[in-house]
Amino acid sequence: AAEMKGKIYYLVPTLLDEFQTGSIDAITKFMGDVGYEVVSLDGQNRTDLQLSQIDDVINLKPAAVILAAVDFDAAKTGIEKMRAAGIPVMIFDRQITSTPSDFTSVAGTIEIGHVAADEITRLLTEKNGSAKGKVLQILGDPGDPYTLEIQQGFEEKMADNGDVTIITHPAMQWEATNAGTIAQDQLLTNPDIDLIFVHAAHLAVAVAAVLEAQGKKPGEIMLVSSNGAPVGLDLIRKGWEQVEVEQPMVAQAAALAMFADKVINGEEIKPGTYDVTGLESVVTIEEWGPNIKIPGAAITKDNVDDVKFWGNMKPPTDPVMSVE
Amino acid sequence: MTTTTPLLQLQDIRKNFGAIEALRGVTFDVSGGEVVALLGDNGAGKSTLVKIMAGGQPPSSGKVIFEGKERHFESPAEAKEAGIETVYQDLSLCTNVDVVSNFFMGRELTRKVLGVPILRQREMEIETAKALKEGGTNIPSLRVNVAHLSGGQRQAIELNRFVHWGGKLVLLDEPFAALGVEQTRRGLEMIERVRQRGIGVILITHVMAQAFAVADRIVVLRHGVVAGDVQTSQSSPDEVVNMITGGIERVAKGLANQPETGAGT
Amino acid sequence: MTTTTPLLQLQDIRKNFGAIEALRGVTFDVSGGEVVALLGDNGAGKSTLVKIMAGGQPPSSGKVIFEGKERHFESPAEAKEAGIETVYQDLSLCTNVDVVSNFFMGRELTRKVLGVPILRQREMEIETAKALKEGGTNIPSLRVNVAHLSGGQRQAIELNRFVHWGGKLVLLDEPFAALGVEQTRRGLEMIERVRQRGIGVILITHVMAQAFAVADRIVVLRHGVVAGDVQTSQSSPDEVVNMITGGIERVAKGLANQPETGAGT
Amino acid sequence: MTTETATAPHNSSEMPARRRQVLEFLLDNLVWLILIVVLAVFSVSIDQFLQIGIFINILQNSTFIGIIAVGLSLTLIAGHMDLSIESVMALAAMVVALTFGTGGAGGALALEPAWLAFPVSLLMALAVGAIVGTINGVLVVRLSINAFIVTLASFIWARGLVVALSGGRSVYGLPDSMRVMAVDQIYGIPLLAWMLILVYIVFAFILAKTPFGRHLMMIGGNEVATYRAGIKVGAIVTATFILSGMLAGFAGWLLASRTAGATANLGIGMLFQAFAAVVIGGVSLKGGQGRLSGVFAGVLLLSSIQTAINVMGMPPHYTQMIQGGLVLAAVLLDTMKNTIRRRYL
Amino acid sequence: MTTETATAPHNSSEMPARRRQVLEFLLDNLVWLILIVVLAVFSVSIDQFLQIGIFINILQNSTFIGIIAVGLSLTLIAGHMDLSIESVMALAAMVVALTFGTGGAGGALALEPAWLAFPVSLLMALAVGAIVGTINGVLVVRLSINAFIVTLASFIWARGLVVALSGGRSVYGLPDSMRVMAVDQIYGIPLLAWMLILVYIVFAFILAKTPFGRHLMMIGGNEVATYRAGIKVGAIVTATFILSGMLAGFAGWLLASRTAGATANLGIGMLFQAFAAVVIGGVSLKGGQGRLSGVFAGVLLLSSIQTAINVMGMPPHYTQMIQGGLVLAAVLLDTMKNTIRRRYL
Numbered sequence A: 001a002a003e004m005k006g007k008i009y010y011l012v013p014t015l016l017d018e019f020q021t022g023s024i025d026a027i028t029k030f031m032g033d034v035g036y037e038v039v040s041l042d043g044q045n046r047t048d049l050q051l052s053q054i055d056d057v058i059n060l061k062p063a064a065v066i067l068a069a070v071d072f073d074a075a076k077t078g079i080e081k082m083r084a085a086g087i088p089v090m091i092f093d094r095q096i097t098s099t100p101s102d103f104t105s106v107a108g109t110i111e112i113g114h115v116a117a118d119e120i121t122r123l124l125t126e127k128n129g130s131a132k133g134k135v136l137q138i139l140g141d142p143g144d145p146y147t148l149e150i151q152q153g154f155e156e157k158m159a160d161n162g163d164v165t166i167i168t169h170p171a172m173q174w175e176a177t178n179a180g181t182i183a184q185d186q187l188l189t190n191p192d193i194d195l196i197f198v199h200a201a202h203l204a205v206a207v208a209a210v211l212e213a214q215g216k217k218p219g220e221i222m223l224v225s226s227n228g229a230p231v232g233l234d235l236i237r238k239g240w241e242q243v244e245v246e247q248p249m250v251a252q253a254a255a256l257a258m259f260a261d262k263v264i265n266g267e268e269i270k271p272g273t274y275d276v277t278g279l280e281s282v283v284t285i286e287e288w289g290p291n292i293k294i295p296g297a298a299i300t301k302d303n304v305d306d307v308k309f310w311g312n313m314k315p316p317t318d319p320v321m322s323v324e
Numbered sequence B, C: 001m002t003t004t005t006p007l008l009q010l011q012d013i014r015k016n017f018g019a020i021e022a023l024r025g026v027t028f029d030v031s032g033g034e035v036v037a038l039l040g041d042n043g044a045g046k047s048t049l050v051k052i053m054a055g056g057q058p059p060s061s062g063k064v065i066f067e068g069k070e071r072h073f074e075s076p077a078e079a080k081e082a083g084i085e086t087v088y089q090d091l092s093l094c095t096n097v098d099v100v101s102n103f104f105m106g107r108e109l110t111r112k113v114l115g116v117p118i119l120r121q122r123e124m125e126i127e128t129a130k131a132l133k134e135g136g137t138n139i140p141s142l143r144v145n146v147a148h149l150s151g152g153q154r155q156a157i158e159l160n161r162f163v164h165w166g167g168k169l170v171l172l173d174e175p176f177a178a179l180g181v182e183q184t185r186r187g188l189e190m191i192e193r194v195r196q197r198g199i200g201v202i203l204i205t206h207v208m209a210q211a212f213a214v215a216d217r218i219v220v221l222r223h224g225v226v227a228g229d230v231q232t233s234q235s236s237p238d239e240v241v242n243m244i245t246g247g248i249e250r251v252a253k254g255l256a257n258q259p260e261t262g263a264g265t
Numbered sequence D, E: 001m002t003t004e005t006a007t008a009p010h011n012s013s014e015m016p017a018r019r020r021q022v023l024e025f026l027l028d029n030l031v032w033l034i035l036i037v038v039l040a041v042f043s044v045s046i047d048q049f050l051q052i053g054i055f056i057n058i059l060q061n062s063t064f065i066g067i068i069a070v071g072l073s074l075t076l077i078a079g080h081m082d083l084s085i086e087s088v089m090a091l092a093a094m095v096v097a098l099t100f101g102t103g104g105a106g107g108a109l110a111l112e113p114a115w116l117a118f119p120v121s122l123l124m125a126l127a128v129g130a131i132v133g134t135i136n137g138v139l140v141v142r143l144s145i146n147a148f149i150v151t152l153a154s155f156i157w158a159r160g161l162v163v164a165l166s167g168g169r170s171v172y173g174l175p176d177s178m179r180v181m182a183v184d185q186i187y188g189i190p191l192l193a194w195m196l197i198l199v200y201i202v203f204a205f206i207l208a209k210t211p212f213g214r215h216l217m218m219i220g221g222n223e224v225a226t227y228r229a230g231i232k233v234g235a236i237v238t239a240t241f242i243l244s245g246m247l248a249g250f251a252g253w254l255l256a257s258r259t260a261g262a263t264a265n266l267g268i269g270m271l272f273q274a275f276a277a278v279v280i281g282g283v284s285l286k287g288g289q290g291r292l293s294g295v296f297a298g299v300l301l302l303s304s305i306q307t308a309i310n311v312m313g314m315p316p317h318y319t320q321m322i323q324g325g326l327v328l329a330a331v332l333l334d335t336m337k338n339t340i341r342r343r344y345l
């Protein structure tokens, strides 16, 4: 391998979630393409642990830090500390707007909620003739802002879209069995539920299993999920799930690598439209610094095999190139 | 030894645990400066009675009259405040701390520093050593945890700490059961000294010789009732054993408050 | 009573706990059908010696010879298998279960159903009731948890269960300390019966009368060494008390294995 | 003045023996009473709660916590504890899912004939549990390390192993033969629920009627006494940890069947629930005390509360508060026991 | 054959008293020894570990777990336990952040003069802790409900309250006067670390030198005995729960200062860490045993392990496994204690 240009630390918030584990592989590969070695540290979903990781990493004087915050805002002090120590900070996946950073690459949680709302409206209209019906929304942990922002985006859009009853329950600690139990209980008391929207594909696993155990046919009760993990795509293929709102994880990671040199060398990042692994992405200069937003797509039966979805786990083999 | 009101009177004390009636109407009394031996077979209810007098258990019914006033001790702390000291049959030691801590349990010597009470460790150690020595008990080190002491050494701590604290009435539930010959002798002497200070003593034992050595009066419990209440000087070990095992019953009514020597009123 | 090898021999047993030397070279023996009273002041090391013989604690040095063979009991289970039964001073009962469970602890009666051992509850209850009755102890209900029993009732369970199990040597560490007059009398009788079955008995007690009532030989421990080893018939309570408290020392060397009556070989 | 006295403590005359017995029985089974009261209140106050399906759900959803609670109870009764059960359950589920799962990270092992997957996967799950249980047991017994810390370490590393094995990925899709447990019913009651009931019957029997069960209880009460009595304390305690592990493995196997796969955070949070159920059910953390019938009621109680919350449709932010409050309320009810006992018995 | 014998058990002659004392001392403080060994090993084997900054991090990151571990130790020593500390800490942090935070869900209360925010927020945090502690204490003491279940319920509802109060949103941006603790240093050591040290000194003193501390220890050893001795057991235990709550409140205040705000899941998982530290430090879960110096070493040990993992840069999938393994290894070292004691003392 070529001589490495330096070490980058990736602070990943948890490993109990396919998106996160997938992102480690993607970031490690793409950063390798542009000449950086990546070391990942698992925050185990604990804000305090992630803050202490930041403290430790500062002592290790890395070329840069990629941060996917356990908590959106609690990382603020940590970011300030790192930048004060002269370490460039790139924000990944979980957008932080309360303090400046050197580069941000996200999909946008509110937007995921919007996409889901539109897809669900479409599905309900196809089934019931118009945008009406009953949706069971299963959140992740109610203490996790990620799920709450999807909820917010979803509900504000649904309010505009028509007359849909939404029942919301949280799956504590993002635990799949909890999601399954909620679905099972709700199907008894609200047998007229048309569709279940879960906030992560691994939750859909348990929900689909419950539907199956209750003798439901695939599609009899529709299932929509967000994040586009491999199991989600499997469920679409088997017909249990109708739509998965993809987070463009691969592209999000690739974007980091494309701009890594510029960030680390302190060069200016120009706003505009860039091609990131084939996706058209927009760089804007926000209050908190340069920000690239990559559109997420709705995955359905029709396009489920598209290799560009990270859930198919065929990351592009072409190396990413640094932006000139 | 006068005929004033007794120090402690029990009237028709009953105690049941679920279906089991441990005490079925016990009435007796003890005066200041009097030593009463409370005898009875295993399971007769002696320890239960002690716990009631010591505030550890409420009676199911009946009256406890202390210094002429009816009292309902809600806790051992209250009984203690009123002047009742107790040595329990099932030892009440904290085996996880050392001898000194146990000796001064609940009455630690302290000095205040900026209003904060600080333990006076050295003073307590010296006092403990003195008391145990007087009791004739050899303990390798006072800083050793009680868990490492022999049965008799433990009992010695418990027995010797009570005299240290004075009070008005002392309840001793088989305090010599694990003690050696010499330690028992000194224990009996100690009771004698306590009596001379005008303190009332109730002593439970299974050994007739001990009862007859120090007691002014002997009260026998049998199946939860008083089966005998006699002046020591007017009875004999054989007679008392007979009362215990149910051969005879003898309650000397009206004689309960008599002085221990002499027979007149 | 023959002059064959003794049942159990201890040779120069030492035991220290950290800086404390509880036993400093103890040598003595006991034969089948012989009752040896092991006496000594509080903290003399009697219970420590019992635990070593019972397999509960290894000696720091010295030999334990049982039935002529040197043995290193690693656990009470091993000693028990070899035929040594023990009644401990600090009672070994599980107060969270009932009397019957305690009585049969570790030797439950069972029957097999499809190869699975099932407890024979009724049989155990009947046997327990019988044994306790013979011991003279009244217990309100055998199904009650031991936590609810009086001190003497507890000791009675522990004392009465051992005879039930036979064995070759019985170690009794202050087994009568909490027992009533009648229960103690029956306990002494029981020892006599056990002796007649050819079983060896070591009895620890602080009551001279008990030692002199049943023991063939008296061994006195003092500060971890043997300070006296005499035939009961050739001594007196006063002399023994003197040995205990350190007045005199008297180890009848070579006489240790003598029959308890008569003087010749 | 010489008379014979009676020969034994008498029955108190204040309350007829019969009524006392009934009262004692009720108090001994107060958790069940509370469960019934709680279910009645929910049925009356929550719309659509009162239907067979809900009660079956309660039973079925109790399965996993219920089964690991048995292992926890056994170790607690013996005076130890087993915190690893939650992670062991997840580990067993993950191992099985990784081997047989057809989607996600699954290895899609196909056996011939197909039904073989059923026994083979079951054995795998039990073996996983037995291995972790053995490690726990040996460390606790041989090296006499505190069970809390041993099993806390297992709790952490076993979950870590789940993450490591799966690479954090989920598995979906198990062969049909392995989903029988989650899908089939007997007499209208799901097999999962039957398994739960079976486990409780078997272990309640073991505890009450076999020497093993009795020794467990006595070891928890006074380990020294049992040791002196010649009971093989070490072997029994080790066996208990192995049993606890195997029960967790079994629960994991059922859980894999239920979720038709496994995720890296499967079962997170169940340890606390199991602990709560066990303690509500009357098992003492100090050892030597507890009956599985109480634990069963405790499990059902918690499951009922959770189901009620699922059905009620309240703002999600309040569920945890309500759960905590209800647990407390249930325990408060339970303390009436002591008051009643003191006053009337 | 009549001779006088010596009058007291003698010192064993096999080992000089002096050497024995040193050995005893080392064994009593074995956790410290292990900590030193572990740090030495890390320093030698991990690149960049050996630098002042890392050691200061270890100390500073121990603050929160360290402080709540004190409360946990006190309740454990008294024979109870307090599981609510983690949630109470989060609750105190959230209440403070909601009141003074300028961003997110914060209420942005501004006091005049600005430094007032410092004492006022501290008092608020302590009050939150005292309230939950009082509830715990009263339920445990007055209604004699098992502390595990009482504080488990508090653990759940207090966390629920955090979620409910914040609506799951986070708060950030605290006034400067409140961030002093997280930002400032004295002699190059962060104030957070000083607070930690202070808390340990104060409470170690209380435990060792005051009647309160001694009574706590004795209550944990034999509650009946202390009750019979006239010690006000109820009052002392209640006070202990209140203290534990206030310590958690204090930790929460510091944590808010450190994170410059609060989040709904703040501090999740710290309870287990605190428990592990306390047990490694030698506090018995059965009560009546433990010293804070050991607990302090336990906290530092766990923090060192975590920091080493952070610095090592290993594949993250294995970190949890390694963490579990290292905790176990540390405890295994600790068991050498018994072997040594048996063999040489």
Ligand SMILES: Nc1ncnc2c1ncn2[C@@H]1O[C@H](COP(=O)(O)OP(=O)(O)OP(=O)(O)O)[C@@H](O)[C@H]1O
Residues within 6 Å of the ligand: B017, B020, B021, B022, B040, B041, B042, B043, B044, B045, B046, B047, B048, B049, B089, C139, C140, C147, C148, C149, C150, C151, C152, C153, C178, C180, D009
């Ligand atoms: N807490 C309790 N619950 C149930 N029964 C009890 C309880 N305490 C005592 N008893 C019963 O009450 C009776 C009297 O017990 P107590 O301890 O007073 O006897 P005692 O006279 O002290 O006997 P001993 O000489 O053996 O010490 C016994 O039958 C005992 O089983």
Ligand SMILES: Nc1ncnc2c1ncn2[C@@H]1O[C@H](COP(=O)(O)OP(=O)(O)OP(=O)(O)O)[C@@H](O)[C@H]1O
Residues within 6 Å of the ligand: B139, B140, B147, B148, B149, B150, B151, B152, B153, B178, C017, C020, C021, C022, C040, C041, C042, C043, C044, C045, C046, C047, C048, C049, C089, E009
């Ligand atoms: N585990 C231990 N650790 C430290 N010292 C011990 C331990 N066990 C016993 N000792 C000490 O050894 C000595 C002998 O104790 P032991 O229990 O054998 O005495 P004993 O003769 O049975 O006395 P008693 O008549 O009071 O029962 C005592 O000084 C005791 O403190």
Ligand SMILES: O[C@@H]1[C@@H](O)[C@H](O)OC[C@H]1O
Residues within 6 Å of the ligand: A017, A019, A020, A093, A094, A146, A199, A200, A227, A247
């Ligand atoms: O995919 C999600 C990821 O984007 C978020 O950051 O954490 C939760 C995941 O489910």
Ligand SMILES: [Mg+2]
Residues within 6 Å of the ligand: B046, B047, B048, B089, B173, C150, C151, C152
């Ligand atoms: Mg008694």
Ligand SMILES: [Mg+2]
Residues within 6 Å of the ligand: B150, B151, B152, C046, C047, C048, C089, C173
């Ligand atoms: Mg002894």
